[in-house]
Amino acid sequence: DAGITQSPRHKVTETGTPVTLRCHQTENHRYMYWYRQDPGHGLRLIHYSYGVKDTDKGEVSDGYSVSRSKTEDFLLTLESATSSQTSVYFCAISESIDEQYFGPGTRLTVT
Amino acid sequence: DQQVKQNSPSLSVQEGRISILNCDYTNSMFDYFLWYKKYPAEGPTFLISISSIKDKNEDGRFTVFLNKSAKHLSLHIVPSQPGDSAVYFCAASVEGAQKLVFGQGTRLTINP
Numbered sequence: 001d002a003g004i005t006q007s008p009r010h011k012v013t014e015t016g017t018p019v020t021l022r023c024h025q026t027e028n029h030r031y032m033y034w035y036r037q038d039p040g041h042g043l044r045l046i047h048y049s050y051g052v053k054d055t056d057k058g059e060v061s062d063g064y065s066v067s068r069s070k071t072e073d074f075l076l077t078l079e080s081a082t083s084s085q086t087s088v089y090f091c092a093i094s095e096s097i098d099e100q101y102f103g104p105g106t107r108l109t110v111t
Numbered sequence: 112d113q114q115v116k117q118n119s120p121s122l123s124v125q126e127g128r129i130s131i132l133n134c135d136y137t138n139s140m141f142d143y144f145l146w147y148k149k150y151p152a153e154g155p156t157f158l159i160s161i162s163s164i165k166d167k168n169e170d171g172r173f174t175v176f177l178n179k180s181a182k183h184l185s186l187h188i189v190p191s192q193p194g195d196s197a198v199y200f201c202a203a204s205v206e207g208a209q210k211l212v213f214g215q216g217t218r219l220t221i222n223p
Contacts, residue, residue, distance in 0.1 A: 031209055042117070042200055043155070043213040050209065058210070090154050100211060102147075102154030 003027050006091050006103040014111055019078040021106050023091030025071075032074040033092040033100070034058075034066060043090065049074055081110045114138045115203050117214035125222050130188040132217050134201035137182065141203040145211065146175060146186050149198045158199075159186070191221045 003026030013019050023032060033048040035058075045058030047066040055066050063085060065077045078085055091103040116135045124130045132146075142163040147155035161168040161175045161184070168175050174187045188195055198218050202211040 033210075035213075040120075040215055042115075042215040043202075045210060045212075048210060059212075092154075094209070099157065102156070104154050105152070 004091060004093055004101055004103040006089075006106050008106060009104065010107045012109045012111060013081050015082060016080050019081050019108065019110075021076045021089055021091075021108070023074040023076070023093075023103060025074075025093045027093060027101070028071060029093040029095050029101075030071075031094045032068065033094075034064075034074065034076045035090045035092065036060065036087040037090060037105075038087050046076065046089075081108075083110050086110045112137075113215075114141075115201060115212050115214040117199075117201060117217050119217050120215070121218040121220070123220045123222060124191050126193060127190045130186075130191045130195065130219055130221070132186040132188075132199050132201075132219065134184050134186075134214050135182060136184075136203050138203070138205075138212075139182070140205045141212075142206050143204045144175070144177060144184050145202045145204075146173075147200045147202060147213075149200065149216070155200060188219075191219075193221050193223060195219060196221045 005024045007022045034046040035043045037043050044060045046064050049055045049068040067075045089106045092100045094100040145160040146158040148158045149155040159170050159173050159175050161177050177184045198216045200216045201214045204211050
């Protein structure tokens with residue numbers, strides 16, 4: 001299995017609070033991604049990174065920001081969490097399009 | 112605008128029979144297609160892929176078929192086993208984009 005971890009694995013937070021999710025890889029892969037999984041929507045791309053300090057928006061980026069200051073870490077920040085951001089968040093890494101490896105996921109609940 | 116669609120939220124198949132999961136797409140620029148499998152409380156794992164220059168790719172019990180004119184792909188699992196019970200996502204990409212667009216997923220249940 002690819003060395004990819006996510007922290008925390010579970011989080012409950014209140015509306016309006018900031019939240020940061022961390023993705024850490026030990027594979028030295030160039031590309032890193034953040035997705036959210038919701039019933040009826042499958043996996044939707046939030047943001048992705050193609051190198052240190054190089055990031056771009058995905059299809060559902062509103063309300064989220066990311067940072068990648070090191071190859072191994074990709075942070076997802078919800079500046080002011082809303083109930084609509086309650087979801088399961090997955091990080092993924094890849095070197096080529098057919099080998100995206102996913103982390104175990106973070107279940108976030110915004111009350 | 113859902114570019115990749117899996118219109119069957121769930122599918123139930125008897126053990127030993129064939130499972131057929133379907134996926135449709137609307138973007139004609141997609142040229143690479145993948146299937147991922149997901150168990151509860153785990154991240155998705157890559158299963159099989161196909162390039163648009165092919166119409167079939169086989170890997171053991173898993174075969175993916177691509178019909179470009181219909182913008183349709185399917186995943187066949189033969190024979191189906193209880194361990195195949197999972198959610199299956201199809202995904203598509205445009206060459207060079209390094210991004211995947213996923214369908215909504217189909218929950219496959221294999222009954223003994």
